[in-house]
Amino acid sequence: MLRNYIKIAWRSLQKNRLQTSINLLGLTVGTVCCLSILIYVTAQFGYDKDFADAKLIYRINTSIAEHDDGALSAGVSPPIAFAMKEDFPEVAEACRVVYFGSGNDGLLRNPETDEAFYETRGYLADSTFFKVFNFPFSEGKAEGALTQPNSIVLSKALATKLFGSKSALNKTLILGSGEQEHRLTIKGVFKEDFSKTHLNPNYILTMNSNGLGKSVLEIQNFATQNFTMSYLKIKAGSSIEKLEAKIPQFLQKHGAKDFAEVGFHKSLKFQKVTDIHLYSKGIQNQIDAVSDINYLYLLLLLAFFIQLIACVNFVNLSTARANKRAKEIGVRKAIGAEKGDLIRQFLGESVLLSISASLISIPLTLVALPFVNTLTQGDISYFSILDWRILALLAALGIFTGLVAGIYPALILSSIKPIKVLKTSVNLNFGNGYFRKVLVVFQFVISISLISGVIIITQQVNYSQKMDMGFDKESLLAVKLGTQDISARFNSINTNFRKVKGVKEVTGTNYYPSEFIFGDMGLILPGASLADRTLVHYNGVSSRYLETVGTKLLAGRTLNDKDENQILVNKATLDAFKIPFDKAIGAILVNNYGGQTQEFEIVGVTENYNFGALKDKIKPLLLYNETEPSYLVVKAETQDYKTLLKNLETSWETINPNAPFVYNFIDKEVEKLYAEEKRLSKISAVFTSLAILISCLGLFGLVSFIAEQKKKEIGIRKVLGASIQNVVRLLTKDFIKLIGVAFLISTPLAYFIMQKWLQDFPYRITIEWWVFAIAGGFALIITIMTVSFQAIKAAIANPVKSLRTE
Secondary structure: OHHHHHHHHHHHHHHOHHHHHHHHHHHHHHHHHHHHHHHHHHHHOOOOOOOOOHHHEEEEEEEEOOOHHHOEEOOEOOOHHHHHHHHOOOEEEEEEEEEOOOOOOEEEEEOOOOEEEEEOOEEEEOOOHHHHOOOOEEEEOOOOOOOOOOEEEEEHHHHHHHHOOOOOOOOEEEEOOHHHOEEEEEEEEEOHHHOOOOOOOOEEEEOOOOOHHHHHHHOOOOOOOOOEEEEEEEOOOOOHHHHHHOHHHHHHHHHHHHHHHHOOOEEEEEEEHHHOOOOOOOOEOOOOOOOOHHHHHHHHHHHHHHHHHHHHHHHHHHHHOHHHHHHHHHHHHHOOOOHHHHHHHHHHHHHHHHHHHHHHHHHHHHHHHHHHHHHHOOOOOHHHHHOHHHHHHHHHHHHHHHHHHHHHHHHHHOOOOHHHHHHOOOOOOOHHHHHHHHHHHHHHHHHHHHHHHHHHHHHHHHHHHHOOOOOOOOOEEEEEOOOHHHHOOHHHHHHHHHOOOOEEEEEEEOOOOOOOOOOEEEEEOOOOOHHHOEEEEEEEEOOOHHHHHOOOEEEEOOOOOOOOOEEEEEHHHHHHHOOOHHHOOOOEEEEEEOOEEEEEEEEEEEOOOOOOOOOOOOOOEEEEEOOOOOEEEEEEOOOOHHHHHHHHHHHHHHHOOOOOOOEEEHHHHHHHHHHHHHHHHHHHHHHHHHHHHHHHHHHHHHHHHHHHHOHHHHHHHHHOOOOHHHHHHHHHHHHHHHHHHHHHHHHHHHHHHHHHHHOOOOOOOOOOHHHHHHHHHHHHHHHHHHHHHHHHHHHOOOHHHHHOOO
8 A cells, every 4th residue: 555655646746847846956955954964963962972881970160259250160179079089979980181281282202213293182181081981992901001100091093193003002202302301101092083072182191290290199279270170980870969969068178278268169060071062151161172052953943944944845836736736636536535545645745755855865965075064164974974863863854854844735635625626627725825925924034034144143253353353463473382491492492583584573472362361360459358359361471572463552561571570461450450541550469379479560551352262251361571481473574474484494493403393373373263153154154045045946836836827817918918027027026025024024033033142242243224134135136036037937928828728
């Protein structure tokens, strides 16, 4: 019986080729969009889920009410994790991780070949790390890999880079240079590609090492230095809510004295490790870039609307063509077909068409994957589409779409009375087509809203690109010094770089412009209470920093090489401490920590400049004199960057022959600040184009059938003297009215949604009325072009043919 239904459905689809082609094309485009997004979204949901007992692993986050309005930060004080393991029987295992930072790439050297590389994603970790995170090993064993002092484990990719096809196990590796050089023993190589993880490690150094690792182990303060990422593995069956309820008493027991000294309190929150990648909005100091579940919901919503537009086309075309199928339905009912049989037939047609679109979408999606990866900045592989979850979702999508698209036409068409349609030729209006008009309005509400959204998002991105960030991003490059040994030679490198042709200025800094400044300290005015402490970020710079990066000095002087406790502050610092601008020079800010007091004298005030995401307000910042910075910032006065970089590298190698020359262009780094918005703009533009394309396909088919239904009326009008313009106006006026209704609905809807989106930006555009006028006008033009093509074709047809008696 199923085979018979499929045969009937297939013959019917072949008979109605125009309708079938339009519906198949619309459903295929929608399914390709849905499939691409489903693959991408599924990959985003896969982070950290492959670890054993992943649902039992939690990260501890910190909130300090006095700092950053109590925002959560992904880090805690070093002693907290293992103190929890001792105090709480629910904790099975604990480990701490210290991220070296995206700007603190480790200089790793293979002593056998003397090849050296700056490597990112380096960590310090406790020996218990692999008891919490079960990375599989290709060389060595996870057990005890980080127990011995100066042990290190490498990712498979890094081991291959350093040692080629040779075994890396028990080989010596050198980290750093000069006095900061450490000789490490490789105790294992792990497979980094077995799972997507927020850690994404390249190499892991044992905490039981000299330097920073030793310092972390010695810290016993429960209030400050919240820089360790700390993880707990909870025993199965334990309640995380009950565990969190014990935290206030736990902090009071261990840290009451520490909190009293610094004048603030903190709270701790547990976050499931599988939630970190998608549910970390508002949590600061993340190890790596995280996504946002709302962003994925937006992508799914866009895909849903596109698929829904394709379904609307199916309904419109099916009901518009009802007159053509009326006699077929009447005959089938007359020879005994029941209403249920007809419903199954029509649903079979829509499901068969939808499944066909699903099958066609697979090779099309494979072809489109490189474009999708570029658009979403994802890393979807061709094999992702073979994941059983994706195939199951695709099958479900095909069946569900077919049922949604076909249910209304099936109910309408199966309700036709056989006597009525077989007795004479009748026109089936189905309520004068009101439902069809509602669906057309719905399509254009979505289209106009999407066009408005694309324009507003593009405006905001352009505004972000062009707004004054407080520094000159053009012609600046940051050269990484990398190690303390190289930083100590800053003056020599600075002098040599100034001699290179094409160099206008050179300066030093610990954080280059646009890079987020992690360092901060709590400061107060002289005589103020510690409870009035204000968090101020700090950055070390050398002389001529402002002149090099182009930040304006509003008052006072710049820093010189002899300054010790003299600082520059930005305007936001004066506002935070309520220091009048005319009294800023000479004002004192005090840092009271651990019973020791340090006073800073303000000698200059700079304009505000961005050193964080564009969704963050500019925070208080001080600049102090740094003699051994982490970066050199070079301002160029040439367009021949190829020659400039070659000469800078030659100059670098005369002083640092064993360290690679690594640089970043500041303008490229600035682009990363609004990369998410730029990506959203591109995705929205693509989806809007597809939504309009599918809508136009539906309109084209709909006008074709309406023109066919009205061919006698058009013929009579032409015989009576109607012009082509009159006929075109007849066929287009109703659609123009529908566009007007859609415009009135979509304008307040789009305004409300985009106003909510813009609230995340402290520096944002104002939505103008003309945005919606352009969106509505564009939709109107597209509609007129689509409808007019078919209308003109009907208008120039010979009226004699349409007026012949059947």
